[in-house]
Amino acid sequence: MKVGISSCLLGNEVRYDGQHKLSRFLRDELGKYVEWYPVCPEVECGLPIPREAMRLVGDDPRRPRLLTVNSKRDLTQKMEKFVEKRLDQLEGEDLRGFVFKAKSPTSGMGGVKIYTEEGMPSRRGSGIFAREFMKRFPYLPVEDEGRLHDAGIRENFIERLYVCGRWKTFLEKDGSVAGLMKFHAAHKYLLMAHAPDILRQMGRIVAGTEKHTLQNALSEYGELLAGAMKRRATVKKHVNVLQHIMGYFKKQLTQDEKQELLEVINKYAGGYVPLIVPVVLLQHYIRKYDETYLKGQHYLQPHPDELKLRNHV
Secondary structure, eight states, rough: OOOEEEEGTTTTTOOSSSSOOOOOOOIIIGGGSEEEEEEEEHHHHTTOOOOOOEEESSSSSTSSSEEEEOOOOOOOHHHHHHHHHHHHHTTTTTTOEEETTOOOOTTTTEEEEEOOTTEEEEEEEHHHHHHHHHHTTTTEEEEEEGGSSHHHHHHHHHHHHHHHHHHHHHHTTTTOOHHHHHHHHHTHHHHHHOOOHHHHHHHHHHHHHGSHHHHHHHHHHHHHHHHHHHHHHHHHHHHHHHHHHHHTTTTTTHHHHHHHHHHHHHHTTSSSOOTTTHHHHHHHHHHHHOOOOHHOOOOGGSGGGGGOOOOOO
């Protein structure tokens, strides 16, 4: 997958002070599984390294101005003109998501300080590039690198990257009614862990594709898919999914095996073990009893095991 990223997070010395903000997790760990596409709006629009620091100023959080801190030089028009052209270029790059630099006046996804004319922080918003990127690509997974320190947010974001990647691949290589049914079936439990109510809406689209044009069905399904995956999975919803999957083995498991599985799920619900523990036990029974339908469920392995994301949620 090709994923956009603020260039400084890869260790590139492009910041206003000539430094970088290397994220070793993003470069060295997640970088084994994605192709990073670095972007630095400030350097790419022609500003030097190093350069005067900038910040957002104004009363309208939807479109504040970009001013240098000391000289008060207004760079808003220059940046906006660059961003429009850069986003046109990115249309052809087939990105599957973006990781922004937190708090940046150009690349911060949210929580960026917006100052009054007198120099007092009064509200928060998004950096100019990040704001326009999210408008242009509303269904792509995006995240601030600072928020990725939270294990739950990190796991959710990377799940979204892989779901988005599979959806785009399906649209490019298949896009049929039969393919949509297969995609939906394989993501059933993953979607249930995030948004069971949206899952039901998506199911109705899949079941009623003959009543609408396929293109409309795919468009509506894709929008709901992005919305569902934005919702973070919770312990309660995970427990519900684990119990649903356990139901497939009610005839095969011995009483002792059922008891062990219930105990492990309850330990997860109580916060005593991470999600990976009941998932691995279920995977054992899926292989043992050759449950073909469950073997195809992305819920059981939504991202590479080597990232160890479910060891911490």
